[in-house]
Amino acid sequence: MARWQARRTENAPGEFFVDTSCIDCDHCRQIAPSVFRAHRGQAIVFHQPESPQERLRAQMALVTCPTASIGTLRKQDLRAAIAAFPEPISENVYFCGFASERSFGASSYLIVRPQGNVLVDSPRFTKPLVRRLEAMGGVALMFLTHRDDVADHEKFHRHFGCRRVLHRADLTRATRDVEIVLAGRDPILLEDDLLVIPTPGHTPGHQVLLYRERYLFSGDHVWGNERGELVASRRVCWYSREEQMRSLERLLDVRFEWVLPGHGRRLHASAPNMRVLLRECLARLALGG
Ligand code: SF4
Incomplete structure (x- = not known):
């Protein structure tokens, strides 16, 4: 729970505040950009919500915040904010909200499909979200x-009985029991509409998921920024920069219109424009960007 005593002094006076435990994951700024902004490496409230819609967006940021760094002076009725997740992005693809500190606040996504729903990366395992996932058909596969x-992958597996998919090179003690272990560098057709593309670089076993040649769930391989560019970073490349470049180049042959990352901004563009953005991203990276 956010602490008023630890609130950032730069918050605009009023109901909502951010305290100093913020890890700058960016969720609040994406969910409620008219309320939250970045300031010296953390978020602040720069404008107190005025309309009911602004208040709802601020409350949605509050329930998503992985570190419970967003607080309010009075107790809020959060039922509408909780019910807003998973939040539709496009067609049958949803943003789960409820980020986990164990994955540094990474975004997770839900694909609702007749063959079985897919959870991409792990949100916080929390009752309100679990109930919503149940109502939407549960989880058959966790990519x-x-x-x-991976955050709360074990709890989701136990509750929903979902099979988990991870690359062999990224197995740890915490994930050694996952049901589907992939290997190698070649793309693997997991199901008719689900293609896994290994993308080593950020980690040795990083992999992205392509759904229906439209949605690329990109983890920490590539993401969007506020200027609408595609971005990859050498700074957060823990394993191999050479591999990172090769993995990005491999995506030039892949058709997709959405980039849905773990960290950073979502990006939507036509497939040809996405290819241009990817080329620009590669050029910046080659220059050391
Ligand atoms: S969601 Fe929470 S941790 Fe993330 S930037 Fe906002 S206040 Fe900070």
Whole structure:
């Protein structure tokens, strides 16, 4: 729970505040950009919500915040904010909210499909979200992009009986019991509409998931920024920069219109424009960007 005594002094006076435990995951700024902004490496409330819609977005940020760093002066009725997750992105693809500190606040996603729902990376295992997932058909498959964003995978597996997918090179003691262990560098057709593409770089076993040649669940391989660019970073490349480049180049042959990352901004563009953005991303990275 956020602590008023530890609130950031830069918050605009009023009902909502951010305290100093913020880990700068960016969720609040994406969910409620008219309320939260970045300031010296953390978030602050720069504008107190005025309309009911602004208040709802601020409350949705509050329930998503992985570190419970967003607080309010008075107790809030959060039922509408909780019910808003999973939040539709496009068609049958949803953002789960309820980020986990154990994955440094990474985004997780839900694909609702007749063959069985897919959870991409792990949200916080919390009753309100679990009930919503149950109402939406449960979870049949849990795709884990890489070892850093597995958070509460064990609890989701136990509750829903979902099979978990992870690359062999990213197995740890915490994930050694996952049901589907992939290996190698070649793309693997998991199901008719689900293609796994190994993308070593950020970690040795990083992999992305392509759904219907439209949605690329990109983990920490590539993401969007506020300027609408595609971005990859050498700074957060823990394993191999050479592999990271090769893995990005491999995506030039892949058709997709959405980038749905673990960290960073979502990006939507036509498939040809996405290829241009990817080329620009590669050029910046080659220059050391
Ligand atoms: S969601 Fe929470 S941890 Fe993330 S930037 Fe906002 S206040 Fe900080």
